Amino acid sequence: MAIVGVLALQGSFNEHIAALRRLGVKGVEIRKPEQLRNVTSLIIPGGESTTMAKLAESYNLFPALREFVKMGRPVWGTCAGLILLSNNAVGQKSGGQGLIGGLNCTVHRNLFGSQLQSFEAELLVPEIASSEGGPETFCGVFIRAPAILEVGKEVQVLADYPAPSNGLLEENVEEERRVIVAVRQGNILATAFHPELTADTRWHSYFLKMADDTGEEALSSPVAIPVDISCVQQPRNDLPIYR
Numbered sequence: 001m002a003i004v005g006v007l008a009l010q011g012s013f014n015e016h017i018a019a020l021r022r023l024g025v026k027g028v029e030i031r032k033p034e035q036l037r038n039v040t041s042l043i044i045p046g047g048e049s050t051t052m053a054k055l056a057e058s059y060n061l062f063p064a065l066r067e068f069v070k071m072g073r074p075v076w077g078t079c080a081g082l083i084l085l086s087n088n089a090v091g092q093k094s095g096g097q098g099l100i101g102g103l104n105c106t107v108h109r110n111l112f113g114s115q116l117q118s119f120e121a122e123l124l125v126p127e128i129a130s131s132e133g134g135p136e137t138f139c140g141v142f143i144r145a146p147a148i149l150e151v152g153k154e155v156q157v158l159a160d161y162p163a164p165s166n167g168l169l170e171e172n173v174e175e176e177r178r179v180i181v182a183v184r185q186g187n188i189l190a191t192a193f194h195p196e197l198t199a200d201t202r203w204h205s206y207f208l209k210m211a212d213d214t215g216e217e218a219l220s221s222p223v224a225i226p227v228d229i230s231c232v233q234q235p236r237n238d239l240p241i242y243r
């Protein structure tokens, strides 16, 4: 059976491991470069990308993480994980931060604003709904969320969302500008929101199938989990902080 690594430096790694467990799959915590040799795929959780990058630097994890992505192993970044996987990031803290890279896009680190601007919203994601069944929509939990501004040709856009009018985009966003919040580029999956904080395991199940497609042995018999979409669709001031 596949063993999924979950980068466990900071952030929502326990929630990802719990979601995998609900699908009958073992997720193991990764903190050292050599631990990546024991896993066939990797989830990089949400949290705080600058802090995570500093910790990755001090554990000398960057070369092994970059190699893992380059080898074509399935990697999924949620929120801060998406930022770390991007080739270019704007809106970084002064001094910048290390990135793993591999995903050909430009991400804005905090486009949706601060913790107080966190929210839930229903997202239309036809690719995942057609692969995993259930309703057409997904609950996106956005916490100090990033957004993708630009992608290369090889990147498949899975979901977008109206850009916020908070002045963080240079251009005028009056004419319904949308930004990208979920993508796939070959072995890389990235979401600006947190599926691990919902009861819906379809994103995890899709990621496990990606591991299957890339020749890794994944779920032996997928467990059907009833899909519960209870999306409050409003600002949330009770979401985890993960700093």
Ligand SMILES: NC(=O)CC[C@H](N)C(=O)O
Pocket: 045, 046, 047, 048, 049, 050, 078, 079, 080, 081, 083, 109, 110, 143, 144, 145, 146, 242
């Ligand atoms: N929920 C999150 O992962 C927030 C990410 C945050 N915007 C960052 O820079 O890392």
